[in-house]
Amino acid sequence: MSRFIVGLTGGIASGKSEVTRRFEALGITVADADVAAREVVAPGSPALERIRERFGDAVLLADGSLDRAQLRAHVFGNDEERRALEAITHPAIRARVRDICETAASPYAIAAIPLLAEAGGRTAYPWLDRIVVVDAPEAVRHARLIQRDDIDAALATRMIQAQASREQRLALADDVIVNDGQPEHLQPQVEALDRIYRQLAAARAP
Numbered sequence: 515m516s517r518f519i520v521g522l523t524g525g526i527a528s529g530k531s532e533v534t535r536r537f538e539a540l541g542i543t544v545a546d547a548d549v550a551a552r553e554v555v556a557p558g559s560p561a562l563e564r565i566r567e568r569f570g571d572a573v574l575l576a577d578g579s580l581d582r583a584q585l586r587a588h589v590f591g592n593d594e595e596r597r598a599l600e601a602i603t604h605p606a607i608r609a610r611v612r613d614i615c616e617t618a619a620s621p622y623a624i625a626a627i628p629l630l631a632e633a634g635g636r637t638a639y640p641w642l643d644r645i646v647v648v649d650a651p652e653a654v655r656h657a658r659l660i661q662r663d664d665i666d667a668a669l670a671t672r673m674i675q676a677q678a679s680r681e682q683r684l685a686l687a688d689d690v691i692v693n694d695g696q697p698e699h700l701q702p703q704v705e706a707l708d709r710i711y712r713q714l715a716a717a718r719a720p
């Protein structure tokens with residue numbers, strides 16, 4: 515059971531996946547909020563039932579699963595509807611990520627929360643013992659995003675601007691992993707933090 519939980523965040527295309535893969539390779543459990551977001555609305559889940567009650571059968575597909583495209587279109591640009599949806603899904607996502615971390619067999623666990631800065635930061639996640647931010651300059655993220663998602667420059671700019679600023683994210687950071695060079699430059703940073711987190715977790719254990 516992991517008593518020490520590290521929140522990991524970073525802007526789109528900052529390299530979060532690259533970094534979490536490296537922590538996993540060191541034996542650390544990573545709970546991904548994006549994965550949890552899909553799991554908590556699986557058919558039969560309490561959250562899906564509440565979504566159906568609030569938004570109607572129109573947001574379900576014929577097989578009873580969530581019609582994500584339909585729901586996304588419905589809440590897009592409508593703050594009240596978006597907040598109503600988040601009031602259902604966010605608590606469920608937070609609970610699922612926390613549960614995976616707390617029951618992990620690794621010495622500490624990582625909660626990967628891409629939208630940590632946007633979704634309330636430490637206030638929404640008071641159980642994070644530490645926060646690490648994966649950081650890269652906007653121009654670097656922009657170039658990586660265009661290549662990874664095969665999108666044009668204007669869309670990549672909009673996706674980056676729709677998120678919290680680099681400064682807002684860094685304001686949350688206890689630790690920063692800089693990803694502005696070769697991917698191999700990540701490894702020593704990950705290993706150094708892994709050593710620190712193992713020590714902090716060991717100091718925490720009863």
Ligand code: ADP
Pocket residue numbers: 524525526527528529530531532533658659661662693694695696697698
């Ligand atoms: P995130 O999970 O934060 O959105 P990814 O880990 O998917 O970001 O990285 C975005 C893209 O940039 C991916 O295609 C990834 O392979 C690439 N990438 C990540 N780090 C580097 C790096 N240091 N150098 C070159 N490409 C990188």
